[in-house]
Amino acid sequence: MSVRIAIIGAGIMGADHARLVAEDVPGAVLQVVCDASPERAKQVAEAHGAADAATDPFATLRRSDVDAILIASPDETHAPLTQAAIAAGKPALCEKPLSQNSAECLGVIEAEVARGRRFVQVGFMRRFDPSYREMKMALDDGFLGSAIMMHNFHRNVEAPPSFTGQMAITNSAPHEFDVVRFVLGTDYHAISVFQPAGVDASRTGAPVFMVLETQAGQLVNIEVNNNAAYGYDVRGELVGEKGSVFLNAPAPSRHNAALMAFERYAPDWRPRFAEAYRLQNKAFVNFVRTGLFSAIAADAWDGYCAAVAAEAGVEALEAGGRIDIRMAERPSLYRR
Numbered sequence: 264m265s266v267r268i269a270i271i272g273a274g275i276m277g278a279d280h281a282r283l284v285a286e287d288v289p290g291a292v293l294q295v296v297c298d299a300s301p302e303r304a305k306q307v308a309e310a311h312g313a314a315d316a317a318t319d320p321f322a323t324l325r326r327s328d329v330d331a332i333l334i335a336s337p338d339e340t341h342a343p344l345t346q347a348a349i350a351a352g353k354p355a356l357c358e359k360p361l362s363q364n365s366a367e368c369l370g371v372i373e374a375e376v377a378r379g380r381r382f383v384q385v386g387f388m389r390r391f392d393p394s395y396r397e398m399k400m401a402l403d404d405g406f407l408g409s410a411i412m413m414h415n416f417h418r419n420v421e422a423p424p425s426f427t428g429q430m431a432i433t434n435s436a437p438h439e440f441d442v443v444r445f446v447l448g449t450d451y452h453a454i455s456v457f458q459p460a461g462v463d464a465s466r467t468g469a470p471v472f473m474v475l476e477t478q479a480g481q482l483v484n485i486e487v488n489n490n491a492a493y494g495y496d497v498r499g500e501l502v503g504e505k506g507s508v509f510l511n512a513p514a515p516s517r518h519n520a521a522l523m524a525f526e527r528y529a530p531d532w533r534p535r536f537a538e539a540y541r542l543q544n545k546a547f548v549n550f551v552r553t554g555l556f557s558a559i560a561a562d563a564w565d566g567y568c569a570a571v572a573a574e575a576g577v578e579a580l581e582a583g584g585r586i587d588i589r590m591a592e593r594p595s596l597y598r599r
């Protein structure tokens with residue numbers, strides 16, 4: 264039986280998910296494309312052969328011809344929509360973040376615990392990226408010895424004018440908060456956040472430099488620079504006692520010209536993480552079909568952990584200094 268999926272939010276990410284579901288995820292059917300804009304819903308539904316287009320996300324997720332939901336609407340809609348999916352008894356793949364508010368994440372967790380099972384997979388797709396997987400494998404196999412440090416760089420070409428340093432922490436950095444926890448297999452203990460002085464005031468919104476201390480004692484730095492100008496660039500290096508692993512971005516070709524050799528950068532995240540999105544969505548469809556939650560996918564608890572780190576990060580940005588990261592107790596449903 265095919266899994267009939269409704270996509271909610273058909274913007275940049277939703278349209279990409281619609282394409283993946285329609286063309287690249289065996290066993291999935293693009294049933295409904297729902298967007299607050301009827302024109303956008305219709306356009307994406309037609310482009311990818313969906314059976315229907317809609318504008319009401321809550322009515323869409325309750326439809327009897329919809330088995331599972333893929334939420335790609337703005338951040339503030341994620342918690343209410345995942346709650347509605349759980350109430351309707353339907354699995355949901357929710358784009359990151361689960362919520363920017365950790366209390367809302369706990370609400371989703373409570374709803375799952377009350378029903379005794381997981382419904383929500385959070386779209387922290389970097390866990391499926393082959394370069395992060397190899398990095399994690401090198402640590403788990405003992406090749407690196409114990410992990411000591413992890414360096415992370417998250418650069419976008421240009422942030423929208425209203426994008427603040429706070430948003431770099433609550434909207435961009437959750438990817439790093441999650442994937443570092445995933446690779447290192449530990450939680451955070453504290454966070455400090457800095458912003459560079461002396462940059463052009465009209466472009467100061469994005470750059471933040473974070474230092475996290477893990478419960479296992481490792482140091483983690485995360486640079487988020489959403490006005491990097493030259494391309495979308497995510498880098499990372501895990502440093503262990505016996506060696507290090509550096510992420511390689513997929514580069515299909517190398518150009519030679521004008522006495523130079525160079526590779527091109529993509530303008531945004533979609534080409535860099537294309538394989539990760541595909542594998543993530545396949546894992547979600549497998550979860551819907553079999554009831555077995557992927558061993559590596561992020562769940563609602565992981566969404567909560569990223570939100571707690573982001574909230575502490577915003578506090579550290581505003582107050583200065585080092586902020587402890589305190590978490591609720593993990594319910595047994597989420598122990599792996």
Ligand SMILES: NC(=O)c1ccc[n+]([C@@H]2O[C@H](COP(=O)([O-])OP(=O)(O)OC[C@H]3O[C@@H](n4cnc5c(N)ncnc54)[C@H](O)[C@@H]3O)[C@@H](O)[C@H]2O)c1
Binds near residue numbers: 300360434532
């Ligand atoms: N995983 C990733 O790498 C990644 C990358 C970018 C964005 N995101 C996340 O994906 C989500 C969408 O981001 P985007 O860049 O595609 O945004 P976008 O603005 O391009 O698209 C959002 C769409 O949602 C629609 N919408 C707004 N409210 C709605 C509602 N209540 N019901 C239905 N549709 C609604 C809008 O009309 C718009 O078409 C965000 O939460 C963002 O944080 C994830």
